[in-house]
Amino acid sequence: MIIRRSEDVGKWKLLMVDGKVDGSNAQDFDNSIQNHMNNHTKWIAFDLSETVYMNSVALGILLATLKTLKSRGGEAAIVNPHKNSKKLLQVSSFYKIFKIYLKASDLPLE
Numbered sequence: 687m688i689i690r691r692s693e694d695v696g697k698w699k700l701l702m703v704d705g706k707v708d709g710s711n712a713q714d715f716d717n718s719i720q721n722h723m724n725n726h727t728k729w730i731a732f733d734l735s736e737t738v739y740m741n742s743v744a745l746g747i748l749l750a751t752l753k754t755l756k757s758r759g760g761e762a763a764i765v766n767p768h769k770n771s772k773k774l775l776q777v778s779s780f781y782k783i784f785k786i787y788l789k790a791s792d793l794p795l796e
Contacts, residue, residue, distance in 0.1 A: 688703060688704060688705065688707060688711055688714055688715045688718050689701050689702065689703055689704070689715075689718040689719070689722065690702045690703070690704040690736070692722050695731070695790050695791075695793055695795075696793065696794075696795035696796075697728070697729045697795065697796075698729045698730065698731045698763070698790075698793050699722060699723075699727060699729065699730050699731070700730075700731045700733055700765065700790055700793075701718075701719065701722055701730060701731070701732050701733065702733045702735075702736065703715075703732055703733065703734055703736065703737045704736045704737070705736065705737065705738060705739075706737070706738055706739035706740065707737065707739070707740045707741070707743070707744035707747075708739065708740070708741045708743060708744065709741070709743050712743040712744065712747060715744065715747055716747050716750075719747065719751055723754075726758075727755070727758070727760070728755055728758045728759060728760025728761070729755065729760045729761055729762075729763075730751060730755060730760075730762050730763075731762070731763040731764070731765050731787070731790065731793055732748065732762070732763070732764050732765065733765045733766060733790065734764055734765065734766065734767040734768055734771045734772075735765070735766040735767070735768055736768065737767070737768050737770075737771045738768055738770050738771070739770055739771070740770075740771050740774055741774070742778070745774070745778055745780060748762065748764075748780075748784070749783070752783070752784065761785070762784060763784060763785045763786070763787060763793060764780075764784050764785070764786045764787070765786075765787045765788075765789065765790050765792075765793070766787070766788055766789055766790075767786065
């Protein structure tokens with residue numbers, strides 16, 4: 687299971703991403719995100735604290751999700767990335783694209 691659980695944090699749907707996300711399970715990851723979204727979802731935060739590995743395929747899925755949410759007037763964010771995932775986010779300049787929060791309670795509620 688890639689998305690271990692989800693919870694609502696104010697306006698945000700917080701998705702806890704578990705383990706690794708790469709080409710071998712990318713479609714499952716994308717399907718899991720879609721299963722947690724509906725036509726009205728605008729705000730998704732990805733908790734990456736337990737995501738020990740991701741590659742460019744995972745980044746592409748995150749970027750596509752962000753694009754969808756922005757087209758709805760919303761946003762995607764990343765919460766507490768694991769040190770390994772954090773390195774990829776830095777190298778790929780995703781820190782310039784996504785808002786990164788240390789913990790879920792830091793997500794803006796309004």
